Amino acid sequence: MFDKFLIDATSLRNIGPDEAPTGFAFEAKLGYYRGLGLSMIEELNVSIDGEAVAREAVTFDEGEGPITLDAMETAYDRRWPFGTPATIAVAHPGGFPEGEHRLGFQQKLRISYLPFPSFNNDEKVVSL
Amino acid sequence: MTSKIKRGVSLYSFQEEMFLGKMTLDDVVGFAASIGAPGIEILPEQNMPTFPNITDQQIGEWQDRLARHGAHFTCYDMFLDTKLRKGEVMSDEEQVASIVRDLKLCNRLGIKNMRILIFVRPDILEQCVPYAEQYDVHMGVEVHAPWYLDHAWILRTIEVADRLKTKHLGILPDMGIFMKHYPPAFRGRFERQGARPEVAQFIVDSHEQKIMCEYTIYEVAVKMGGNKAEVAMAETLRHAPFANPKRIADFAPYFRHIQAKFYEMTPDCTDPSIAYDEVIPQLVKAGWEGTLSSEYEGNRWIQDVEDVDSREQVRRQHVMFEKLIAKAEAEVEPA
Numbered sequence: 001m002f003d004k005f006l007i008d009a010t011s012l013r014n015i016g017p018d019e020a021p022t023g024f025a026f027e028a029k030l031g032y033y034r035g036l037g038l039s040m041i042e043e044l045n046v047s048i049d050g051e052a053v054a055r056e057a058v059t060f061d062e063g064e065g066p067i068t069l070d071a072m073e074t075a076y077d078r079r080w081p082f083g084t085p086a087t088i089a090v091a092h093p094g095g096f097p098e099g100e101h102r103l104g105f106q107q108k109l110r111i112s113y114l115p116f117p118s119f120n121n122d123e124k125v126v127s128l
Numbered sequence: 129m130t131s132k133i134k135r136g137v138s139l140y141s142f143q144e145e146m147f148l149g150k151m152t153l154d155d156v157v158g159f160a161a162s163i164g165a166p167g168i169e170i171l172p173e174q175n176m177p178t179f180p181n182i183t184d185q186q187i188g189e190w191q192d193r194l195a196r197h198g199a200h201f202t203c204y205d206m207f208l209d210t211k212l213r214k215g216e217v218m219s220d221e222e223q224v225a226s227i228v229r230d231l232k233l234c235n236r237l238g239i240k241n242m243r244i245l246i247f248v249r250p251d252i253l254e255q256c257v258p259y260a261e262q263y264d265v266h267m268g269v270e271v272h273a274p275w276y277l278d279h280a281w282i283l284r285t286i287e288v289a290d291r292l293k294t295k296h297l298g299i300l301p302d303m304g305i306f307m308k309h310y311p312p313a314f315r316g317r318f319e320r321q322g323a324r325p326e327v328a329q330f331i332v333d334s335h336e337q338k339i340m341c342e343y344t345i346y347e348v349a350v351k352m353g354g355n356k357a358e359v360a361m362a363e364t365l366r367h368a369p370f371a372n373p374k375r376i377a378d379f380a381p382y383f384r385h386i387q388a389k390f391y392e393m394t395p396d397c398t399d400p401s402i403a404y405d406e407v408i409p410q411l412v413k414a415g416w417e418g419t420l421s422s423e424y425e426g427n428r429w430i431q432d433v434e435d436v437d438s439r440e441q442v443r444r445q446h447v448m449f450e451k452l453i454a455k456a457e458a459e460v461e462p463a
Contacts, residue, residue, distance in 0.1 A: 001143075001427070001428040002144075002147055002428075002431075004431065004432070005147065005148065029147065033140065033143045033147075033171070033174060034171055034174040034207065035173050035174065035177070035179065037209060039212055039213065039214070040209065040211065040212065042214070074213075076212065076213075079179070081177040081178075081179075082146075082147070082173070082174045082177070083146055083147040083148075083149065084177065110214070111211075112207070112210040112211040112212075112247075113208075113245050113246075113247045
């Protein structure tokens, strides 16, 4: 319901040493009309120019410290509040590739009252 | 006469502006009061960032905010995360505990109505009734399209309420069940996604004639070779019922709050799809006392082409309510 607003394109930056970045990060919101416990966020898929980065390369931080997607599955006491950006960090040697690229971000959510998973998708052309 | 029907807004209505940081909680509460709709329906999981840990100080801040604007709480929208753990459904005991947690928070906030998601089982709610009585909160099961007042699933909740002779369990209708005409906002979105105008017209005509949705979906998907947008548009018919507004009177004793769902209001303040002109007279005739709480859900249908203006949409709905309520009351009570 908020797909086009998930990625904050202005927040993209490299992480790690300037001379040899280890990855990149950006701020994103949960595309849902209420906050959700982290254990119900099944996937946060990041892609560059349509190519998916590995699940293991992605970490999430809503302010309580970085957490892997595997660890999120049992994070029953943490929540991603409504309308609040969280940091999505991606291990990617060399950092975000130079020039313009399509940054894709997909959320797969387990919503208790829906029989099927809910997917939110955003894609923006960005450069550093 | 002074109307028994009160007016309010669900904060769900302003999700677009709040999500984008264009409106604060102060803004939405102040706006609601300014249009004569001071009853505030809250989604704690949307509007209280630290949920479920809410301090007395935070509650005090909410009470101050409401008082400052001359507003008051009407309803608390609960959720129940039965799928909290992957591959496993919450036990019955945990479900009851989650609902009791919400009832307590409701009580601390001074709210008398709680919206229960429609998928919550009646036997779970039966176990919650003693707590609802203790905390003095009416649990209203949301009657949401494609369900409707007479639906067997809803009747199960009514049966429990009757058997227990409780005043703390009932229903809470969402006016989306009275979709008489297909929403133009839906059609517009599907056409922008590639639905051909003639196929879109066929779907709209089928809905207008109340042809069973499965026939229309088959026609569009198979016989007309419908594209993705056309099939998706046809499939919305599964959730687009027009229930009989005359049944409202029979169910009125079971509800104290209404989610006044709408998708769009025209500039002349009419709703092109939900049959409020038939619903309001029935509520007035039934002598119903409760709050019509605006629930604007049109943002997601237009945000691809224009900036959403939830305030203007909600304002128009309340102009319509004022007019329809006054007219219905004049007809019920001849001068």
